[in-house]
Amino acid sequence: MTDGRHIPQDDLALHAMQALSPEESAVVRAHLAECAACRGELAELAGDLALVAVGVEQHAVPAGARERFLQRVADDAAAPAAEQAARPRVVPIDEARARRGLMHRIPWTAVAALLVITAGLVIKIGDLRLEVAEQARTIREQSAANARAQQVMDVLTSRSAQHVLLTAAKTKPAPTARAVYLASRGALIMQASNLDPVPAGKMYELWIIPMSGAPVPAGMFRPDAAGTASLVMPQLPKGIAAKAFGVTVENEAGAQSPTMPIVLSGAAPAAGE
Numbered sequence: 001m002t003d004g005r006h007i008p009q010d011d012l013a014l015h016a017m018q019a020l021s022p023e024e025s026a027v028v029r030a031h032l033a034e035c036a037a038c039r040g041e042l043a044e045l046a047g048d049l050a051l052v053a054v055g056v057e058q059h060a061v062p063a064g065a066r067e068r069f070l071q072r073v074a075d076d077a078a079a080p081a082a083e084q085a086a087r088p089r090v091v092p093i094d095e096a097r098a099r100r101g102l103m104h105r106i107p108w109t110a111v112a113a114l115l116v117i118t119a120g121l122v123i124k125i126g127d128l129r130l131e132v133a134e135q136a137r138t139i140r141e142q143s144a145a146n147a148r149a150q151q152v153m154d155v156l157t158s159r160s161a162q163h164v165l166l167t168a169a170k171t172k173p174a175p176t177a178r179a180v181y182l183a184s185r186g187a188l189i190m191q192a193s194n195l196d197p198v199p200a201g202k203m204y205e206l207w208i209i210p211m212s213g214a215p216v217p218a219g220m221f222r223p224d225a226a227g228t229a230s231l232v233m234p235q236l237p238k239g240i241a242a243k244a245f246g247v248t249v250e251n252e253a254g255a256q257s258p259t260m261p262i263v264l265s266g267a268a269p270a271a272g273e
């Protein structure tokens, strides 16, 4: 089989296909163990066979296939240039990328979808900016209103504020109190002047005399040395329709009903609303 020389290509191919008889195969293996040239030849044949094997299921070699296979191997050997061209060309990754180019790798549908989404987001961001600006404006206005309200409160409640009552000339100033009341909000501000001092343990108490029902306590206060006192936004229930206001002197713990006499009183004019 070897003729003392190299193994014919036909036999190498059959060996690669495991189509030789055990005896023939043993001879081939013995030669291959000593011959680098035939091992190289076999490796090349095995490589070609591997390419075929990847795409087809393994079957026993049918009758006639051996001859056709050998013929093909012989043709390939006779036309090495043609065989070379038929083999897949291996190119470096960099070269493959360069040839495909950037434009071929961009999925334009996805790009279009992204553009649509981005446009939507831009519009949404614009809306949110307007909303934030509107809220900021509201907060600024609210802050300004709060600051003004705080200033009013500070003036009314400051210990260093001067309270002056203007009266007709040559009239001795009498104790007075002025209440501003907004029933719907339960809001009340009262300023009193020229009050007589109260004994220790006593305080003045303001009462709302409702249109119906018992008088409602509206806050305790004690005049300063000048006889001035104020009540600013005491805790009151909302919606008490006031017929009049009165001030009494009570124990400083407060009373549930007014103790006579009523030292100051005033009828409430008809509410504006």
Ligand SMILES: [Zn+2]
Pocket (backbone or CB within 6 Å): 005, 006, 007, 031, 035, 036, 037, 038, 039
């Ligand atoms: Zn050999």
